[in-house]
Amino acid sequence: MARKQGSHSDITGPKVQAAALRLISQHGFAAVSMRQIAAEVGVQAGALYNYTPDKQSLLFELMRNHMQDLLADWDQQDKSGTTLARLERFTRFHIRFNLPRADEVFISYMELRNLSPDNFAKIEQMRREYETGLEDILRDGEREGTFAVPDVRIATMALIAMLNGLNSWYRDNGRLGLDEIETIYWDLVRKSVAV
Amino acid sequence: MARKQGSHSDITGPKVQAAALRLISQHGFAAVSMRQIAAEVGVQAGALYNYTPDKQSLLFELMRNHMQDLLADWDQQDKSGTTLARLERFTRFHIRFNLPRADEVFISYMELRNLSPDNFAKIEQMRREYETGLEDILRDGEREGTFAVPDVRIATMALIAMLNGLNSWYRDNGRLGLDEIETIYWDLVRKSVAV
DNA sequence: TACTTAACTGAACATGCGTTCATAATAAAA
DNA sequence: TTTTATTATGAACGCATGTTCAGTTAAGTA
Numbered sequence: 001m002a003r004k005q006g007s008h009s010d011i012t013g014p015k016v017q018a019a020a021l022r023l024i025s026q027h028g029f030a031a032v033s034m035r036q037i038a039a040e041v042g043v044q045a046g047a048l049y050n051y052t053p054d055k056q057s058l059l060f061e062l063m064r065n066h067m068q069d070l071l072a073d074w075d076q077q078d079k080s081g082t083t084l085a086r087l088e089r090f091t092r093f094h095i096r097f098n099l100p101r102a103d104e105v106f107i108s109y110m111e112l113r114n115l116s117p118d119n120f121a122k123i124e125q126m127r128r129e130y131e132t133g134l135e136d137i138l139r140d141g142e143r144e145g146t147f148a149v150p151d152v153r154i155a156t157m158a159l160i161a162m163l164n165g166l167n168s169w170y171r172d173n174g175r176l177g178l179d180e181i182e183t184i185y186w187d188l189v190r191k192s193v194a195v
Numbered sequence: 196m197a198r199k200q201g202s203h204s205d206i207t208g209p210k211v212q213a214a215a216l217r218l219i220s221q222h223g224f225a226a227v228s229m230r231q232i233a234a235e236v237g238v239q240a241g242a243l244y245n246y247t248p249d250k251q252s253l254l255f256e257l258m259r260n261h262m263q264d265l266l267a268d269w270d271q272q273d274k275s276g277t278t279l280a281r282l283e284r285f286t287r288f289h290i291r292f293n294l295p296r297a298d299e300v301f302i303s304y305m306e307l308r309n310l311s312p313d314n315f316a317k318i319e320q321m322r323r324e325y326e327t328g329l330e331d332i333l334r335d336g337e338r339e340g341t342f343a344v345p346d347v348r349i350a351t352m353a354l355i356a357m358l359n360g361l362n363s364w365y366r367d368n369g370r371l372g373l374d375e376i377e378t379i380y381w382d383l384v385r386k387s388v389a390v
Numbered sequence: 391t392a393c394t395t396a397a398c399t400g401a402a403c404a405t406g407c408g409t410t411c412a413t414a415a416t417a418a419a420a
Numbered sequence: 421t422t423t424t425a426t427t428a429t430g431a432a433c434g435c436a437t438g439t440t441c442a443g444t445t446a447a448g449t450a
Contacts, residue, residue, distance in 0.1 A: 055408065110305060249438075250439090
């Protein structure tokens with residue numbers, strides 16, 4: 001039996017990705033079985049192999065899609081204005097992009113070690129590309145005297161780690177609204193690199 | 196065959212913990228089998244159950260020991276001096292304690308979801324206790340006007356996330372020495388909460 | 391020397407794993 | 421209506437899993 005009612009790979013494919021995303025984020029890649037994912041989709045395990053060559057590729061696709069979305073979105077942000085304005089824009093963009101993607105972000109940091117060496121290198125390169133966006137801003141600001149950053153690379157890693165931390169404790173309907181949180185983080189970022 | 200030469204549980208016990216620490220940190224809790232751990236220790240899988248009631252407890256013990264060490268070490272740090280001095284002491288303590296414990300720190304953040312609900316609650320409470328150390332410093336500084344912290348809880352989470360990030364990229368024999376890195380991070384921390 | 395006991399082996403248990411494949415069923419094309 | 425391509429099933433493959441336990445070895449005690 002197959003293709004009951006309008007069903008199609010256009011429907012099942014995304015369902016597989018969504019189920020893998022949710023389950024891997026919750027239990028971890030190694031702890032989630034293909035049968036669990038299949039059950040969440042509503043098919044047998046064998047059917048998953050119409051949509052992915054193997055479990056490893058399923059993980060890689062999740063992470064690659066996330067990084068591609070991130071880079072594409074960042075790419076079409078306004079890059080003009082003062083260095084300070086650019087830093088604020090990066091900060092707010094990072095928060096607004098990552099917060100609604102809790103599962104993707106979580107997986108992208110937790111499951112790096114479960115990628116094959118080849119796949120790891122690809123993801124790592126994309127991450128590095130994104131970090132360069134912030135690094136350039138800090139370097140420009142340091143050069144023109146807007147910022148005082150003893151070490152640009154360290155500051156980049158430190159700020160991104162700080163911003164990423166938000167994802168681990170933020171909850172909708174929490175004590176503070178997104179706008180307030182965003183402003184508080186921007187305040188911390190701004191001052192940490194101030195002259 | 197048992198107790199070949201001076202062998203004893205006083206020797207094998209710590210070996211089990213060390214093997215579990217290394218392997219779980221490298222591959223993840225779910226991906227490491229009791230047989231792998233046993234092989235690293237040099238015994239059969241069954242022998243591990245002389246030292247832990249089950250796999251879950253093995254993970255929990257690793258995390259609890261780490262958190263206990265952290266709290267004990269922090270407890271005997273000097274708590275006197277100005278608020279600024281206390282913040283600097285926390286920052287440098289955190290870096291110096293965590294950096295040489297890469298495996299423990301990694302596990303303590305990555306494997307929280309693999310703890311049973313009971314065990315999770317216990318670890319979470321210890322983490323919260325540690326965070327309170329920083330939170331108190333920030334609150335005191337805010338009250339006396341040394342710091343300008345719009346939201347003490349958020350600043351606490353943000354600063355700890357920033358400091359923890361160091362563990363993910365630091366390598367011995369890297370570009371910068373530990374002292375330099377420590378000072379750079381202290382600079383970021385100090386300014387981020389400055390008035 | 392004989393005895394006790396801590397420490398470990400090695401096999402077994404039921405269960406689950408990722409993946410493959412012959413087969414079936416259906417939707418779309420002819 | 422017949423044909424074709426797509427999408428799924430369900431059983432099977434060999435192998436690994438956490439855990440238990442009766443039996444074995446050797447160190448420590450008397």
